[in-house]
Amino acid sequence: MRALFANKFLLLILAAVVAVGLWIGLSSPSTSDETLLSSENVTGTADTDPAGQEVVETLLALRVITLDVSIFSDPAFASLRDTSTDIVQEPVGRPNPFAPLDGVVVQPPAPIQAPPESTTPVVPKTPPPGGTAPKVVPSSR
Numbered sequence: 001m002r003a004l005f006a007n008k009f010l011l012l013i014l015a016a017v018v019a020v021g022l023w024i025g026l027s028s029p030s031t032s033d034e035t036l037l038s039s040e041n042v043t044g045t046a047d048t049d050p051a052g053q054e055v056v057e058t059l060l061a062l063r064v065i066t067l068d069v070s071i072f073s074d075p076a077f078a079s080l081r082d083t084s085t086d087i088v089q090e091p092v093g094r095p096n097p098f099a100p101l102d103g104v105v106v107q108p109p110a111p112i113q114a115p116p117e118s119t120t121p122v123v124p125k126t127p128p129p130g131g132t133a134p135k136v137v138p139s140s141r
Helices: 002-027 050-064 069-073
Strands: none
Touching: none
């Protein structure tokens, strides 16, 4: 019974939230169709648009330029030779730069070997003169 009451309570809260949302959404002042369909003139004139004015000034400055074509008939110009070299396309790289190179065998490094053992015999220490050797007592762990 308690679970049924909790579910009804959640549904009632959800319905209230949806109703409030619809009421706020539908009661907002509507905009008239005239404001939705208005249009603006986006093309400006050179007088009002600074970028357009700059373009017009540049075009007027370029119109004043004249080229003297007599330089092309000059013997000094005719004696010029093209010394450029063609750029040959080279392969960019390998498909997998981490793959081993073709024909190259990579050997792993040699393992590090331990130094050879000494062949001299190990001689136990002798107890000091007149004394006895210390006793070894096992630990009690």
